Amino acid sequence: MQDTSAPIRNGEFTLQVPDPDDEDISEFDFQQQVGAAWEVCDRFDLQTDIWRGRILRAIRDREKNTGEGRGGSFLNWLQNNEISKSQAYSWIELANSADTLLDAGHLEPDSINNFSKRAFVKTAQSAPEIQELVSETARQGERITTREVQQLSDEWTTMTSDLVPAEIKTKAANQTIPIRHVAPLVKELEKLPEAHQNTIQSELAASPDLDTLKQATAEAKQLAKYLEAFGNVQALTEQSIDLESSLEEALRLGCLNITADLVNQASQLEHMVAKLYTTWRRLRRLTDKLHNASGASTPHLQSLLQALERLYSDVLEVELGASGSNPSETISIQVLSESHGSGSD
Structure with missing residues (x-):
């Protein structure tokens, strides 16, 4: 078994990394040695980052408890140590994950070395039963990556679900x-x-x-x-469409995928139309304000308003640009609002 110890010499962390120019070492041995060295780095990195998170959490919480600084002291500390806010909170999350697993009794401190950082956080965010499964695997000396966490999670979900x-x-x-x-x-x-x-x-x-x-x-x-999607389409709910019957027919014909996509697209279209109408009304209000604020002395603003008229009038006109051999096409949409009368805002 490859020795993964990491000696510290003269206060400096050192690792034994194989010489890439050494022709006497086989490819298998080379990969084994660099893999072992990498795992040592992972372990030290994880432990270091957990403690960095605990330190930063203490600084942040002290500021919260004393009510001083309103975030200034914590942020200043990060700035002085050249640490980004996102990096700081990722370390704090890692520290919280460690404390969650240790406090719950699912994990022994020595087993932390067997985790990758991402796997450690993923484990802490999992259900207690999955935490126990992963921690037991770690206690047995197994290397824990996100793949192992996901696999154990899938196994637990499968074997415990009544579905x-x-x-x-x-x-x-x-x-x-x-x-x-x-x-x-x-x-x-x-x-x-x-x-x-x-x-x-x-x-x-x-x-x-x-x-x-x-x-x-x-x-x-x-x-x-x-x-x-069915519940989000107003056109369907207003007509009292029989959901179950239409679903049975789609299943019988083997076109459930097409039907689901159809209803989903209808839902998106209604949403886009509502958004279009809201934007159109906002544009009309803004043009009215600019009309009232400007006049003959602002010919360029008048030209701008005139150029945009095709967008804020009762009939919107948008030209779709030409592509390849296809010529441009003008799309016209008439806006009718029942609450305010035809063509009015």
Whole structure:
């Protein structure tokens, strides 16, 4: 096993890094040595950054508690030490993560050395059960990166969720189905009503294989998108469209993806129209103010207002620029407001 100790000589941190010009060292040994040295740097870097975070947190909290400076003392400290605010708070987050895991009893101080910084923060932000799983792995001496945290999180989600059929759990447990494909299904099923959850669960129980799992996840994702977009389209809610019946027909025809995209685009269009109308009204108000403030003595302002008239009049006209062999095209939109009468603001 590669020695990952880091001697300190004359107060200087040193590492044994292999000579890149040494032809006697094999590529495998070279990679092993540089990898071991890198891990030492990671460990020292993580420990150092945690303590930097604790120091900065103490400076910040003292200022809060004394009520002095209103952030000035903390910010001045950062400036004097050439530390950006974002860097300072990333260190404080790391310190908070360490204290969260240590205070909860999930982690021993010596095990911190086995984490990468990103994995450490990700673990602290996870559910307590996942923290325990990750910490136990770290206590066994395993190297913990974000990949390991995500894998353990996926395993816990899969095996504890009531939304996953027993047939799928069994195959995930014996690795017939990669467990990383099951967690996304749980995430999408959680967004659906129980009736739709049951339908997809039945399909999976009948065919518990990877292809069916992927198809079920995609279907659940489209269903969630459809249901969310449907409630946001005013044109649909005003006409009392039967949501479930239209959904059943789309599923029967195998065009749920198209239907979901259609409803989503309709939702976006309504949002854009509302934003267009709001902007148009604001433009009219501004032009009215400028008309009132200017006159014959400001011919250039008058020219500006005249040039913009095609945008703030009752009929908006926008020219779409030519591209390639396609000529330019003028789009005209008439604005009608029922509350103020046709063509009025």
